[in-house]
Amino acid sequence: MKIPKTIKVGQFIYKIKYVNDEIRNSQGDRLFAQARHYEREIVIDNKSNVIQTEESLIHEIIHCLDAVYKFSDKDLPESIIERLGTSLHKFIQDNPKIFK
Numbered sequence: 001m002k003i004p005k006t007i008k009v010g011q012f013i014y015k016i017k018y019v020n021d022e023i024r025n026s027q028g029d030r031l032f033a034q035a036r037h038y039e040r041e042i043v044i045d046n047k048s049n050v051i052q053t054e055e056s057l058i059h060e061i062i063h064c065l066d067a068v069y070k071f072s073d074k075d076l077p078e079s080i081i082e083r084l085g086t087s088l089h090k091f092i093q094d095n096p097k098i099f100k
């Protein structure tokens with residue numbers, strides 16, 4: 001998977017940044033990556049391996065799509081995004097020519 005420096009989601013451009021610092025959510029849990037909608041950026045822990053980085057990016061892209069396109073009245077549950085991200089990443093790996 002080729003990871004670009006920016007992605008476009010709807011009318012918004014999100015920067016993709018690699019960070020040295022630990023990424024934590026508001027509960028203090030450590031994360032591999034995080035979509036920051038206000039800043040329009042996705043930060044990825046630069047200690048992640050390639051597979052983890054790809055999966056994290058797809059996971060965060062789904063968060064961005066949900067934030068921009070509002071799939072439902074509430075944010076999608078994390079458990080659904082987890083499954084969507086993992087399955088979509090596997091699908092892209094298994095069908096590498098599909099987007100070429």
Ligand SMILES: [Zn+2]
Pocket residue numbers: 059063078081
């Ligand atoms: Zn998430």
